[in-house]
Amino acid sequence: MTRVVVRRLLEMALVMAIVVTIVFVIVRIAPGDPAAMMLGPDATAKDVADLRARLGLDQSLPAQYGRYVWGLLHGDLGQSIFLARPVTQALWERAEPTFFLTLFSILIACGIALPVGILSAYRHGSVFDQITSTVAMFAASIPSFWLGLVLMQLFAVKLGWFQPSGYGGPGASLGERLNHLVLPACALGIVSSALIARFTRASMLDVLGDDYVRTARAKGMSEIRVVLLHAFKNALIPILTVIGLTAALLISGAIVTETVFGLPGVGSLVVSAVLRRDYPVIQGTLLVVAGLYVLINFIIDMLYLVVDPRVRY
Amino acid sequence: MSAAAPATMPTSGGEIDGLAEGVVLAVTDLETHFPSRRGVAKAVDGVTFTLPRGRTVAVVGESGSGKSVTSLSIMGLIAPPGHVAGGRILHRDRKGVVRDLAKLSNAGFRHIRGPEIAMIFQEPMTSLNPLMRVGDQIGEMIALHERISRRALRARVIELLQLVEIPEPETRIDAYPHQMSGGMRQRVMIAMALACRPNLLIADEPTTALDVTIQAQILALLRRLQADLGMSVLFITHNLGVVAEIAHEVVVMYAGRVVEQAPVGDLFARPSHPYTRALLASTPNIARDIDAEGRRRPLAAIPGAVPPITALPPGCAFAPRCAHVLDACREGRPGLVAIAPDHVTRCIRRDLP
Ligand SMILES: Nc1ncnc2c1ncn2[C@@H]1O[C@H](COP(=O)(O)OP(=O)(O)OP(=O)(O)O)[C@@H](O)[C@H]1O
Ligand code: SF4
Ligand SMILES: [Mg+2]
Numbered sequence: 001m002t003r004v005v006v007r008r009l010l011e012m013a014l015v016m017a018i019v020v021t022i023v024f025v026i027v028r029i030a031p032g033d034p035a036a037m038m039l040g041p042d043a044t045a046k047d048v049a050d051l052r053a054r055l056g057l058d059q060s061l062p063a064q065y066g067r068y069v070w071g072l073l074h075g076d077l078g079q080s081i082f083l084a085r086p087v088t089q090a091l092w093e094r095a096e097p098t099f100f101l102t103l104f105s106i107l108i109a110c111g112i113a114l115p116v117g118i119l120s121a122y123r124h125g126s127v128f129d130q131i132t133s134t135v136a137m138f139a140a141s142i143p144s145f146w147l148g149l150v151l152m153q154l155f156a157v158k159l160g161w162f163q164p165s166g167y168g169g170p171g172a173s174l175g176e177r178l179n180h181l182v183l184p185a186c187a188l189g190i191v192s193s194a195l196i197a198r199f200t201r202a203s204m205l206d207v208l209g210d211d212y213v214r215t216a217r218a219k220g221m222s223e224i225r226v227v228l229l230h231a232f233k234n235a236l237i238p239i240l241t242v243i244g245l246t247a248a249l250l251i252s253g254a255i256v257t258e259t260v261f262g263l264p265g266v267g268s269l270v271v272s273a274v275l276r277r278d279y280p281v282i283q284g285t286l287l288v289v290a291g292l293y294v295l296i297n298f299i300i301d302m303l304y305l306v307v308d309p310r311v312r313y
Numbered sequence: 314m315s316a317a318a319p320a321t322m323p324t325s326g327g328e329i330d331g332l333a334e335g336v337v338l339a340v341t342d343l344e345t346h347f348p349s350r351r352g353v354a355k356a357v358d359g360v361t362f363t364l365p366r367g368r369t370v371a372v373v374g375e376s377g378s379g380k381s382v383t384s385l386s387i388m389g390l391i392a393p394p395g396h397v398a399g400g401r402i403l404h405r406d407r408k409g410v411v412r413d414l415a416k417l418s419n420a421g422f423r424h425i426r427g428p429e430i431a432m433i434f435q436e437p438m439t440s441l442n443p444l445m446r447v448g449d450q451i452g453e454m455i456a457l458h459e460r461i462s463r464r465a466l467r468a469r470v471i472e473l474l475q476l477v478e479i480p481e482p483e484t485r486i487d488a489y490p491h492q493m494s495g496g497m498r499q500r501v502m503i504a505m506a507l508a509c510r511p512n513l514l515i516a517d518e519p520t521t522a523l524d525v526t527i528q529a530q531i532l533a534l535l536r537r538l539q540a541d542l543g544m545s546v547l548f549i550t551h552n553l554g555v556v557a558e559i560a561h562e563v564v565v566m567y568a569g570r571v572v573e574q575a576p577v578g579d580l581f582a583r584p585s586h587p588y589t590r591a592l593l594a595s596t597p598n599i600a601r602d603i604d605a606e607g608r609r610r611p612l613a614a615i616p617g618a619v620p621p622i623t624a625l626p627p628g629c630a631f632a633p634r635c636a637h638v639l640d641a642c643r644e645g646r647p648g649l650v651a652i653a654p655d656h657v658t659r660c661i662r663r664d665l666p
């Protein structure tokens with residue numbers, strides 16, 4: 001057990017080292033001089049040279065790489081050019097809405113998808129199954145920003161139940177913040193639930209025909225217990241993978257949705273950084289998102305270990 | 314069926330009269346169908362037999378003759394779209410209540426499965442939940458039907474593991490199925506089925522994955538439990554040697570139908586149905602098959618093959634392979650006829666030697 005965990009941690013470190021290098025290389029081999037591109041066509045040669053020096057672009061590549069990695073090891077993602085603060089600080093300030101948006105989205109997605117998937121597998125071929133399967137197919141093909149706009153129009157503008165945009169002022173209460181998160185989380189969660197529901201249904205269908213489910217029934221237990229305790233637990237293993245994948249996808253989905261709903265999260269930070277070519281911020285966000293992907297993967301792997309006694313790598 | 318037994322009155326709860334005293338299970342004209350795109354597969358199509366209390370009835374028949382489907386029908390465990398399409402499965406529980414299991418709901422089965430009827434499944438490798446410790450799987454059976462403390466439960470489970478001769482039960486109780494061999498898993502299945510001391514045990518080839526010594530021990534165990542608890546056993550097997558050892562009566566199945574039922578001695582001494590005779594003749598028997606010089610005589614294989622259940626001939630299903638077939642055999646489907654007390658056969662010929 002400990003050996004598995006240590007091995008996975010080492011693998012994670014290796015993956016991160018590769019990601020760090022790739023990000024470094026991409027920024028350097030991008031055509032044109034980042035400094036010149038950041039400052040635009042009107043900048044003087046001296047401005048460009050000053051910025052190059054500030055970004056350390058005037059040094060040799062190995063030296064730049066060394067400084068970059070050294071900084072990362074100390075938790076330093078560099079300085080934002082436009083925000084006049086460290087990238088880590090900029091990210092940290094924007095982390096809260098993104099974190100809660102992703103968390104609520106995944107909760108909503110699972111809250112819809114698991115019961116629907118389980119029930120449609122249990123009653124496969126029924127009207128319920130047919131309707132939910134069709135709806136899921138549509139839902140999977142809806143862009144979340146479009147659903148976001150529809151929800152906003154309906155529940156915020158027409159009915160006025162929720163705030164259409166923003167995250168409340170700096171002193172906003174928790175309730176007010178949650179109110180701002182409801183619609184974007186629903187938009188993301190509903191769209192992601194389609195994939196999880198389809199996987200849950202397929203995985204449950206597989207498992208419900210297994211011999212041990214018949215054995216469970218033969219003991220004289222309730223159907224609920226058969227389905228949840230014996231079948232669903234076995235079906236959960238592939239479903240966990242999809243939930244992890246969805247969580248990772250949600251992070252990128254959050255970028256667009258935050259922009260639609262004017263949430264001051266990491267997504268809108270990145271969008272403005274891209275527009276202003278704030279390379280350190282883009283680079284830093286890329287690394288953090290990649291780190292989160294790897295972390296989610298690790299968590300899913302650990303969950304396998306908990307659920308399935310056969311997994312011992 | 315005395316008036317003093319109100320439980321046997323027909324009621325809307327699925328309780329039905331009409332089961333002879335001393336009979337635990339009476340299956341009549343059972344039909345179990347599996348619809349598919351290519352038509353309905355009548356896996357069981359006219360199964361009729363009775364199981365007296367405290368007795369062992371063996372069910373024999375070639376592969377695919379519907380033995381497992383019959384047992385699963387009794388347990389109410391036929392997976393949709395398969396279903397019991399006709400017939401009655403009258404069962405008398407410990408309290409004397411008679412029910413037609415063919416019409417019982419899933420909820421109605423909850424108190425039947427386990428303490429009243431338990432089943433050992435044919436597939437020991439896949440019938441255990443891979444995510445649960447075997448001890449928990451056995452214990453679950455008990456905890457579902459009895460109030461019992463955790464400690465007492467564990468002790469009971471260890472006792473059951475000892476009963477089926479699993480070595481080191483104190484450690485094996487915490488093993489997962491994948492850590493056990495097929496034979497061990499089969500013993501776990503047996504322990505699970507016996508956990509609530511069922512009134513009726515259905516054992517579907519319970520000893521196939523076991524070597525001969527363990528097989529003998531398990532058979533001895535079943536006989537002992539039968540004597541101690543008055544348990545009735547429906548024992549499915551291919552092995553006529555096992556039949557001779559354990560059964561009081563034998564049911565012979567062919568192509569989804571019961572073709573003969575008789576007390577074991579009667580059946581071996583005076584088999585009536587041509588299929589039963591062929592089956593007995595195709596079974597190795599040292600006394601008969603080895604001649605004086607120690608050479609082995611060839612076994613009499615039954616010519617032809619079991620017809621696919623979707624394409625059974627009209628009339629007698631055995632007709633295409635029967636050495637005694639008449640034109641009349643192909644016309645009407647023969648019914649079960651009593652040729653002696655407790656001996657029935659599904660063949661129209663009374664004139665065979
Ligand atoms: N779920 C199912 N769907 C369709 N057909 C089935 C199903 N289960 C069983 N059958 C068919 O029913 C027939 C009887 O099968 P059954 O398993 O009862 O045979 P058996 O007598 O137990 O054979 P064996 O000795 O090999 O265990 C077979 O032809 C089989 O193909
Ligand atoms: S009914 Fe006819 S075909 Fe069938 S077993 Fe008897 S003799 Fe053979
Ligand atoms: Mg079988």
